[in-house]
Amino acid sequence: MRITITNQTRTFLENLNRLRTRQNQAQTELTTGKRVNRLADNPFAAAQASRITSVMAENDQFIAINQQMRGKLETTDSVVQALIQNVDAAKSLAAQSLSGTTTPESRSAIATAIEGVRQQMLSAGNTQFDGNFLFSGTATSTQPFVDSGGTVTYQGNDEAVYQRLDRSVVVQTNLTGQDLFMDSPPVFQVLENLKTAIANNDATAIRSGLSDLDTISNRMNSLAATVGNNIRLTDQLQNALSTHNLSLQEHVSAMTDADLAKSISDLNLTTQAISAALGAQAQAHQFSLLDFLR
Amino acid sequence: MFGLFDSLEIGRKSLLAQQAALEVTGNNIANVNTPGYHRQRAILEETAPMPTGIGELGTGVTVSQVRSVRDQFLELRISQATQNVAMQDAVAAYLRQVGTAFGSGNNSIQEDLSRFFNSFSTLATDPTSSPLRYGVVSAAQNLAASFREAAQQLVDVQDQANAAAEQTVSEINELTGRIAQLNMQIASGEAGGSDAATLRDQRSLALNELAAAIDIHYYEADDGTVTVSTAGGDSLVTAGFVSELHTETQPPNGYVGVFTSTKEITDSIRGGKLGGLLDVRDRLIPAYQQQLDTLAAAVISQVNTAHSAGTDLQSPSTSPAVNLFMPAATVAGAAAGFTVNPDVVSDVRYIAAGLSGAPGDNANALAIAALSFQKLLSGGTQTFAESFAALQFGIGTDEQGAIMQSDVGNAVLTQLENSRESYSGVSLDEEATDLIRFQRAYQAAARFVSVIDQLTEELVQTLGR
Numbered sequence: 001m002r003i004t005i006t007n008q009t010r011t012f013l014e015n016l017n018r019l020r021t022r023q024n025q026a027q028t029e030l031t032t033g034k035r036v037n038r039l040a041d042n043p044f045a046a047a048q049a050s051r052i053t054s055v056m057a058e059n060d061q062f063i064a065i066n067q068q069m070r071g072k073l074e075t076t077d078s079v080v081q082a083l084i085q086n087v088d089a090a091k092s093l094a095a096q097s098l099s100g101t102t103t104p105e106s107r108s109a110i111a112t113a114i115e116g117v118r119q120q121m122l123s124a125g126n127t128q129f130d131g132n133f134l135f136s137g138t139a140t141s142t143q144p145f146v147d148s149g150g151t152v153t154y155q156g157n158d159e160a161v162y163q164r165l166d167r168s169v170v171v172q173t174n175l176t177g178q179d180l181f182m183d184s185p186p187v188f189q190v191l192e193n194l195k196t197a198i199a200n201n202d203a204t205a206i207r208s209g210l211s212d213l214d215t216i217s218n219r220m221n222s223l224a225a226t227v228g229n230n231i232r233l234t235d236q237l238q239n240a241l242s243t244h245n246l247s248l249q250e251h252v253s254a255m256t257d258a259d260l261a262k263s264i265s266d267l268n269l270t271t272q273a274i275s276a277a278l279g280a281q282a283q284a285h286q287f288s289l290l291d292f293l294r
Numbered sequence: 295m296f297g298l299f300d301s302l303e304i305g306r307k308s309l310l311a312q313q314a315a316l317e318v319t320g321n322n323i324a325n326v327n328t329p330g331y332h333r334q335r336a337i338l339e340e341t342a343p344m345p346t347g348i349g350e351l352g353t354g355v356t357v358s359q360v361r362s363v364r365d366q367f368l369e370l371r372i373s374q375a376t377q378n379v380a381m382q383d384a385v386a387a388y389l390r391q392v393g394t395a396f397g398s399g400n401n402s403i404q405e406d407l408s409r410f411f412n413s414f415s416t417l418a419t420d421p422t423s424s425p426l427r428y429g430v431v432s433a434a435q436n437l438a439a440s441f442r443e444a445a446q447q448l449v450d451v452q453d454q455a456n457a458a459a460e461q462t463v464s465e466i467n468e469l470t471g472r473i474a475q476l477n478m479q480i481a482s483g484e485a486g487g488s489d490a491a492t493l494r495d496q497r498s499l500a501l502n503e504l505a506a507a508i509d510i511h512y513y514e515a516d517d518g519t520v521t522v523s524t525a526g527g528d529s530l531v532t533a534g535f536v537s538e539l540h541t542e543t544q545p546p547n548g549y550v551g552v553f554t555s556t557k558e559i560t561d562s563i564r565g566g567k568l569g570g571l572l573d574v575r576d577r578l579i580p581a582y583q584q585q586l587d588t589l590a591a592a593v594i595s596q597v598n599t600a601h602s603a604g605t606d607l608q609s610p611s612t613s614p615a616v617n618l619f620m621p622a623a624t625v626a627g628a629a630a631g632f633t634v635n636p637d638v639v640s641d642v643r644y645i646a647a648g649l650s651g652a653p654g655d656n657a658n659a660l661a662i663a664a665l666s667f668q669k670l671l672s673g674g675t676q677t678f679a680e681s682f683a684a685l686q687f688g689i690g691t692d693e694q695g696a697i698m699q700s701d702v703g704n705a706v707l708t709q710l711e712n713s714r715e716s717y718s719g720v721s722l723d724e725e726a727t728d729l730i731r732f733q734r735a736y737q738a739a740a741r742f743v744s745v746i747d748q749l750t751e752e753l754v755q756t757l758g759r
Contacts, residue, residue, distance in 0.1 A: 001716050040694040047686045055679070132422060136654070138652035139654060164663065
């Protein structure tokens, strides 16, 4: 085969370009830390990474929602626990009034104490979270409980508020005033009646009130259990979502991150190869017969 | 009868022939780096012998012609390889821009889709909050802007490809004009049987440039002219005649079509830079546009449908609620026309977070947020995010394919060009050898003339005394 100078220089330039391209690729990998910098570098990995990034953003959002819902549920739980203590307090007051050693003065004091409990529970029923009433259903800007002359009316509704905690889990995040206070027997009415019964020393009515308080206490305890379950659920979901995101992150890294050791060695190898090629080309003077003619 | 003067004549012819051959060698050396140059050879031939009683006597040498060394078949293969490489290079260059706009470092639509649906999920935690409602509006505006921007970038690339196609057509006309002119010069130059080497070199270069611009077929006729047609069979050059291409602006978007004098050939152009530009403009970009529009139209209509099912916070509250996005009249253009309903922008109470009208009702916000992970596209197989990722995958694959084909085509082209160089290129070793050959022959011829001169002198001196 005839080899001309043009053949030689073209081959040299082709090879040099190939080396420079590889060197450039290694340099880009090192400076960006990524193996996939353009869609065309690896369309499959780039598209997967794009899709997974969106799932990770969604998971981050669910983690934030779970955190926030945990706050709301904790507030709800602490209010319900206080209410249960209130009911217990009312029960022991009522039991005291049945002891048979009461005087009209002590009964009046007990009735006043019951009224105090009622006021505390009324105030608890109007608790706000983030500026919204916790126990008025979806009518969150309406104060749920209004007391007029000992008769408490419920202004909220009985609507549940749900929240999606991950793609498949939707839980109720509120307790309505209806569930907590107004279902039969209604708390405020029972306390009001108990107050009157104690003032009148009506043992039958007091016993009936005590029984109602037991029912209410049971109801509140079971609602508190639901809330407690949901709090644990938000913890579990936050863990699960964080773990999921970690594994997704690893997956994306494996697909798109540069293998730095490999990039560095590529860079070194290509740089050496380029310098060797340049040196060889510079030294290999293009001898021809002309150099030897006198 | 053969005289001394006849011998002198042989010497003269030899001197002239060797000198001509030296000149050809010198010219080869001079053009060692000239692109498109094919090495030339002086064809030495015996002159007509003289019949004598003792048989034929040679009468010397002459340069019958100077011929360039070229392989038509190789030239043809190079022009075919050039067509392919030029096409893939054009596609890769333009898709590179698209790839950057939709690339992995620039997931604006993907991120804005997440932010938009997350803004509804956040609103569901407190549907009464004005800041969260403004958050929804700003996320919606960002999403709309990203879609419009992406649509605009596609149109920009398409516009550039169109302008470049128009430019390429005028380059093609310039080249076919030059080829026709060279055809005529070669035909008249070679009418006497000689080889119009320099003109042929120029025509080879022009043919190669033409092949880089558009896919062509050509063949050489007996008179040395080439007949060039498009790969689709439409004539471009016949001898000295040119069939010029022209462009015409066409509806709907004012892009140019390519015409011969009689018909449109836009769709039959499948190679060269023009083929690549038209492929980008008419096939690749419209496919991306369609996918982007389909995604945009689905987001608009799904979000609007879900949103209308809710009840806003106006007093009195209205249901069905207004559209969140301006509805797209047609799927085509949905991305370019992606806008948030200005009523919602100016009054966030129009956002329908609930179904009942109660301020704490978040059911509708939850429903809209949940759209993000429902498979609503491609016959219920893809979420919005997956659909966008599929578009990215398509763009990346197309660009990668063009780059790979260009690499492969370039390797083939390099190999072919090396073959041509090996066959037609100037080798200095070979020229140096020729220099020695012809120099020595010239010296010998001069010696021969000098010998004959001495003989003649002797004859004149001795006999003339």
